[in-house]
Amino acid sequence: MAILNVQNVTKTYDSGFQALKGVSLDIEEGEILALLGPNGAGKTTLISTICGITSMSDGAITVGGHDIQSDYRAARSLIGLVPQEISLEPFETVENTVRFSRGLFGKSPNPELIDQILDQLSLLDKKKSRIMTLSGGMKRRVLIAKALSHEPRVLFLDEPTAGVDVELRKDMWETVAQLKADGVTIILTTHYIEEAEAIADRIGVINQGQILLVEDKDKLMQRLGEKQLIVELAEPAAVIPPALKKYNLSLNDAGTQLTYSYDTKGERTGITTLLNDLQAAGLSMSDLNTQQSSLEDIFVGMVKETV
Amino acid sequence: MNLQAVKAIYIYEMSRFFRTLMQSFISPVISTSLYFVVFGTAIASRIQEVEGVSYGAFIVPGLIMLSVMTQATSNASFGIYFPKFIGTIYELLSAPISFFEVVLGYVGAAATKAFIIGAIILATAFLFVDLEIQYPLAMLAFLVMTCLSFSLLGFIIGIWAQNFEQLQLIPLIVITPLVFLGGSFYSVSMLPPIWQTITLFNPVVYLISGFRWSFFGHADVSLGMSLGAIGVFTLACMGIIWWIFKTGYRIRQ
Numbered sequence: 410m411a412i413l414n415v416q417n418v419t420k421t422y423d424s425g426f427q428a429l430k431g432v433s434l435d436i437e438e439g440e441i442l443a444l445l446g447p448n449g450a451g452k453t454t455l456i457s458t459i460c461g462i463t464s465m466s467d468g469a470i471t472v473g474g475h476d477i478q479s480d481y482r483a484a485r486s487l488i489g490l491v492p493q494e495i496s497l498e499p500f501e502t503v504e505n506t507v508r509f510s511r512g513l514f515g516k517s518p519n520p521e522l523i524d525q526i527l528d529q530l531s532l533l534d535k536k537k538s539r540i541m542t543l544s545g546g547m548k549r550r551v552l553i554a555k556a557l558s559h560e561p562r563v564l565f566l567d568e569p570t571a572g573v574d575v576e577l578r579k580d581m582w583e584t585v586a587q588l589k590a591d592g593v594t595i596i597l598t599t600h601y602i603e604e605a606e607a608i609a610d611r612i613g614v615i616n617q618g619q620i621l622l623v624e625d626k627d628k629l630m631q632r633l634g635e636k637q638l639i640v641e642l643a644e645p646a647a648v649i650p651p652a653l654k655k656y657n658l659s660l661n662d663a664g665t666q667l668t669y670s671y672d673t674k675g676e677r678t679g680i681t682t683l684l685n686d687l688q689a690a691g692l693s694m695s696d697l698n699t700q701q702s703s704l705e706d707i708f709v710g711m712v713k714e715t716v
Numbered sequence: 717m718n719l720q721a722v723k724a725i726y727i728y729e730m731s732r733f734f735r736t737l738m739q740s741f742i743s744p745v746i747s748t749s750l751y752f753v754v755f756g757t758a759i760a761s762r763i764q765e766v767e768g769v770s771y772g773a774f775i776v777p778g779l780i781m782l783s784v785m786t787q788a789t790s791n792a793s794f795g796i797y798f799p800k801f802i803g804t805i806y807e808l809l810s811a812p813i814s815f816f817e818v819v820l821g822y823v824g825a826a827a828t829k830a831f832i833i834g835a836i837i838l839a840t841a842f843l844f845v846d847l848e849i850q851y852p853l854a855m856l857a858f859l860v861m862t863c864l865s866f867s868l869l870g871f872i873i874g875i876w877a878q879n880f881e882q883l884q885l886i887p888l889i890v891i892t893p894l895v896f897l898g899g900s901f902y903s904v905s906m907l908p909p910i911w912q913t914i915t916l917f918n919p920v921v922y923l924i925s926g927f928r929w930s931f932f933g934h935a936d937v938s939l940g941m942s943l944g945a946i947g948v949f950t951l952a953c954m955g956i957i958w959w960i961f962k963t964g965y966r967i968r969q
């Protein structure tokens with residue numbers, strides 16, 4: 410059974426802007442889902458709606474089987490949220506702000522657990538420090554500590570690595586991997602496709618308030634992945650022979666490299682006939698290699714299609 | 717009932733008060749001392765007694781009310797406005813807590829702070845005048861009710877305000893004039909008849925009158941009217957807050 414079930418959720422703001430247009434989504438327990446989408450796609454609205462920050466116009470959402478409206482206490486107690494903006498009280502200490510979050514979720518104080526979470530996030534030595542004295546990366550980790558303080562089963566990370574340097578981003582990925590190992594279900598939104606590629610089990614693409622697809626990451630790569638066959642020519646060619654026109658080849662400026670794009674999901678890739686035709690056209694090859702299109706290419710392609 | 721959440725909000729809010737302990741204490745003590753110097757000494761030389769009580773002692777309940785009402789309002793409004801301003805309101809909205817629990821935590825903390833300040837002003841007053849409280853329990857009850865009802869009002873202002881100017885606006889243009897014109901420093905009976913009638917439309921008159929009664933056993937309006945006024949005011953504030961949370965006014969889109 411899915412730990413999170415979103416059914417046909419719509420959200421229209423008072424201004425008339427429709428941020429979500431019938432979104433449906435199932436999240437399985439223990440998985441990491443990366444939600445990709447350009448600015449204004451509806452990622453944050455979707456998360457805010459599930460967490461109770463924004464009210465939905467229509468539809469239904471359950472978390473752990475609990476309806477987020479009629480059984481909001483049970484539903485929300487399962488959720489931890491790391492918001493996109495760094496929203497922290499600057500004058501408060503790390504320890505107090507994390508303890509406050511635990512209390513808000515109805516959990517009795519547990520200093521050992523708070524220490525353990527802070528330690529896991531490399532914040533233990535900063536627990537008595539005021540938030541205002543911390544670096545941006547540390548503040549982001551404090552937000553994660555706050556979200557984890559009540560031991561949620563579902564964690565939402567809204568662009569957790571936005572504006573974070575590469576090293577810290579890798580640290581964050583390790584933290585996410587550790588949380589997954591601890592059994593936490595994670596839904597993260599990101600602009601960084603490499604991030605989704607690196608840590609997600611499944612990838613969802615959202616644009617203009619609609620989920621375009623949700624698919625297993627590897628299957629997605631396989632299903633939509635366009636590959637390129639690059640043929641290195643032994644002798645430079647001035648033009649592409651007319652007999653090879655049907656393959657839509659491209660020739661580099663030096664005339665030494667022909668690129669053929671083919672679809673891996675197609676029944677026939679056309680490689681064999683291409684190689685035969687190349688030979689028939691009198692072109693000799695010195696090397697061959699293939700390249701898979703990145704998730705970024707797939708994503709950009711899908712978003713362009715919906716615009 | 718999520719009592720842990722109420723406790724967490726209460727402790728968090730109180731910790732802000734204790735973090736700025738010196739400002740919290742010194743400010744009301746200095747302003748009260750100044751009022752005693754200006755009103756209690758300068759004016760008392762012209763007005764010896766009001767309703768059989770020395771003028772210096774007569775203004776004590778009004779002074780306490782003045783500070784308690786403004787402190788309760790500003791503490792509660794700031795308490796809920798600040799999370800809105802810095803964005804931490806997301807935690808309150810996504811936590812498994814009801815609107816009643818949120819209000820209990822914030823209003824409880826704001827009322828406690830106002831009560832402590834009221835107690836400090838009362839203690840300061842003893843340094844300046846001879847004072848005897850005839851009905852101490854009633855005095856405490858009036859003080860607590862005023863702290864709570866004005867904290868509720870402050871909470872509403874904090875939700876309504878969209879910037880710091882608006883946060884200051886209501887206390888400045890509504891509460892302070894009403895308190896000053898509500899018989900803090902004079903008895904309503906000292907006014908010309910027409911102003912006595914107009915004054916009775918000021919709700920603060922009933923609060924100050926009841927509070928003053930607990931000190932000296934004399935009131936401008938009947939005790940029942942005072943209790944009724946606090947009751948109606950509190951219920952009105954609670955009704956507005958209930959509506960705010962039901963509709964998500966200025967907190968949930």
